[in-house]
Amino acid sequence: xxxxxxxRMAMILAVLLLxxxxxxxxxxxxxxxGQQGQQPSYTxxxxxxxxxxxxxxxxxxxxxxxxxxxxxxxxSTLMEYIYQFYYQTYYQLxxxxxxxxxxxxxxxxxxxxxxxxxxxxxxxxxxxGLAFDAKAPDAHDQLVKERDAALLGVKLxxxxxxxxxxxxxxxxxxxxxxxxxxxxxxxxLQLKDYPASIEAFKAGLAINPKDAVTDYRLGLAYLATxxxxxxxxxxxxxxxxxxxxxxxxxxxxxxxxxxxxxxxxGCDSQVDPQLNELLQLAANSPDRPATYTIPSHDDLTxxxxxxxxxxxxxxxxxxxxxxxxxxxxxxxxEFPEVVGKIIDxxxxxxxxxxxxxxxxxxxxMQAATMANMDVKVWTAPKPAxxxxxxxxxxxxxxxxxxxxxxxxxxxxxxxxSGMLVGxxxxxxxxxxxxxxxxPSVIPEKAGGAKKPMPRRTPQH
Numbered sequence: 001x002x003x004x005x006x007x008r009m010a011m012i013l014a015v016l017l018l019x020x021x022x023x024x025x026x027x028x029x030x031x032x033x034g035q036q037g038q039q040p041s042y043t044x045x046x047x048x049x050x051x052x053x054x055x056x057x058x059x060x061x062x063x064x065x066x067x068x069x070x071x072x073x074x075x076s077t078l079m080e081y082i083y084q085f086y087y088q089t090y091y092q093l094x095x096x097x098x099x100x101x102x103x104x105x106x107x108x109x110x111x112x113x114x115x116x117x118x119x120x121x122x123x124x125x126x127x128x129g130l131a132f133d134a135k136a137p138d139a140h141d142q143l144v145k146e147r148d149a150a151l152l153g154v155k156l157x158x159x160x161x162x163x164x165x166x167x168x169x170x171x172x173x174x175x176x177x178x179x180x181x182x183x184x185x186x187x188x189l190q191l192k193d194y195p196a197s198i199e200a201f202k203a204g205l206a207i208n209p210k211d212a213v214t215d216y217r218l219g220l221a222y223l224a225t226x227x228x229x230x231x232x233x234x235x236x237x238x239x240x241x242x243x244x245x246x247x248x249x250x251x252x253x254x255x256x257x258x259x260x261x262x263x264x265x266g267c268d269s270q271v272d273p274q275l276n277e278l279l280q281l282a283a284n285s286p287d288r289p290a291t292y293t294i295p296s297h298d299d300l301t302x303x304x305x306x307x308x309x310x311x312x313x314x315x316x317x318x319x320x321x322x323x324x325x326x327x328x329x330x331x332x333x334e335f336p337e338v339v340g341k342i343i344d345x346x347x348x349x350x351x352x353x354x355x356x357x358x359x360x361x362x363x364x365m366q367a368a369t370m371a372n373m374d375v376k377v378w379t380a381p382k383p384a385x386x387x388x389x390x391x392x393x394x395x396x397x398x399x400x401x402x403x404x405x406x407x408x409x410x411x412x413x414x415x416x417s418g419m420l421v422g423x424x425x426x427x428x429x430x431x432x433x434x435x436x437x438x439p440s441v442i443p444e445k446a447g448g449a450k451k452p453m454p455r456r457t458p459q460h
Contacts, residue, residue: 041077050078053085059092080112087123096131100124107149114159121153122176125183140191147187153180178207182214189217194225209286212243216251223258230262230296231288238275238282264297266304266332266420295325303329309338310360312420313372317428327423334434336417342410343371350380352405356414373430375416377437379403405437407446415441 040047049069056062066086069076076082086102103124107117128146133139157176160168185200201218205211219236222229237255241248252275259278260271274294281292295303307315307330315326340358347353355371378401408414418435 042073046073046076046078049073050076050081053082059089062089063093080106080109080116083109084116084120087120087127091123091127096127100127100131103127104145104149107152114156114163118153118156118160118176121149121156121180124149125153125180128183128187134190143187143191147184147191150180150184150187154184174207178204178211181207182211182217185214185221186217189221189224192224194221197221198225205286210243212240212245215243216240216245219255230258231293234259234262234278234294235282235288235292238278239286242279242283259294262296263294263300263328265300265328266330270328270331295328300325300329304333307333309335309358313358313428313430316423316425316430317372319425323425330420332419332421334417334419337415337438338373338417338432339365339413339415340373341365341368342408342412342414343368345409347406350383351376351378352408353377354405354408354414370427372428373432375414375418375432375435377402377405377416377435379406399434399436402437402442404439404442407443408437408441409446412443413441414438 042050046069049065049072053062053065053069056065062085066082066089069082070079073079083102083106087099087106090096090099090102103120106112106120107124109117125146128142132142132146136142154177157180158173160166161170161173181200181204185197185204188194188197188200191197198218198221201214201221204214205218208214215236219233219238219240221233222236223233234255237251237258241252241255245251256271256275259275260268263271265271278294282288303326307326312326312330316323338358340356342354343357344355345352346355354375354377356373356375357365357368357371358373359365359368378399380401380403382398415438416432416435417438418432420430421433422431423429424431
């Protein structure tokens with residue numbers, strides 16, 4: 001998932017490691033001091049050996065010269081430059097663990113040139129992704145060292161501006177600090193220290209709010225906390241997608257699956273409008289507003305358990321957030337013993353659409369002239385390949401056809417059980433499928449005497 005990101009980091013690292021060496025410039029300055037009569041801190045043989053290693057173009061031969069230098073001058077003041085040559089050369093050889101080993105040796109020299117130490121810290125952090133083996137016996141220790149190195153870099157980076165003749169800008173300090181905070185957070189994330197990783201990621205994003213990879217990792221950290229913080233997790237994953245994180249399509253699929261698992265709505269398709277809304281909102285704000293929320297499965301279950309068909313119609317026809325939440329809870333739900341008055345009948349091959357009005361008030365039903373429900377009843381077996389209205393219906397056996405419902409006509413009463421599969425907000429129509437009409441309301445023959453309006457049970 002992060003392959004493209006690591007490739008980009010590798011390109012940055014190549015520029016960093018193969019650029020003209022600070023060591024060469026510093027050594028040249030010290031040599032010049034010696035020529036001007038100042039006593040250098042190293043001997044001429046040390047200087048010549050260091051320069052010979054610096055001039056060597058063949059990486060393997062350079063390693064041998066560096067080894068020879070260490071063996072002959074183990075306490076040389078040029079050792080900080082020798083360590084720099086080591087990790088640069090091992091990087092060229094793609095021996096990344098050895099490169100990190102020598103970067104660590106340079107970092108550990110407290111009295112070394114600050115610019116050299118910070119450069120080594122940056123190199124170490126960038127090399128880590130190329131060298132780390134999560135299955136290694138010492139993987140935990142590797143992660144701890146990576147985190148500690150990144151945090152040391154955060155501490156030291158601002159001091160570069162204090163160096164004599166420093167040309168480091170505020171912007172460079174910010175960029176370097178944000179990168180190192182993100183690296184510390186990434187190590188803490190793998191160490192499963194989620195509070196620490198969240199703190200580091202947020203510190204990095206405060207400096208660089210458009211770092212898509214850090215947003216992605218921050219989202220993962222929020223989802224992995226105990227207990228999880230799903231709303232913040234969803235938000236930062238959405239931010240990462242908006243900022244074109246590598247493999248953003250896969251991240252979007254993952255985010256959708258996590259929202260679906262969190263809500264478990266009646267119809268899976270209802271997650272898509274929520275996901276699109278979340279992506280639009282997250283594109284305009286680095287942090288989740290306190291007012292933004294997504295209902296949990298428990299929230300939806302409470303709504304579903306408290307709903308009757310009358311409250312459902314009231315909630316959905318009212319629109320707004322209430323309608324959205326209610327539909328999440330009851331889409332795909334099955335309701336028994338729904339009663340109403342047939343306003344119109346639309347016959348098609350294999351099924352009949354009854355346009356029905358229902359209300360809590362019997363007199364209102366009797367007087368109704370406009371439908372608020374579309375009740376689809378199959379009069380013949382569904383043709384093979386007929387798509388299910390939603391995932392819930394797809395998992396159920398087909399309802400037995402009822403050819404005798406064709407005897408129902410306009411103004412007849414109807415009682416049925418069925419599944420809610422959709423609704424139109426304006427003009428309001430609630431759509432049903434998987435319908436089974438109560439046989440007691442069907443006339444014995446077409447045009448026969450109308451049955452009395454069935455009584456509504458209180459819970460429906």
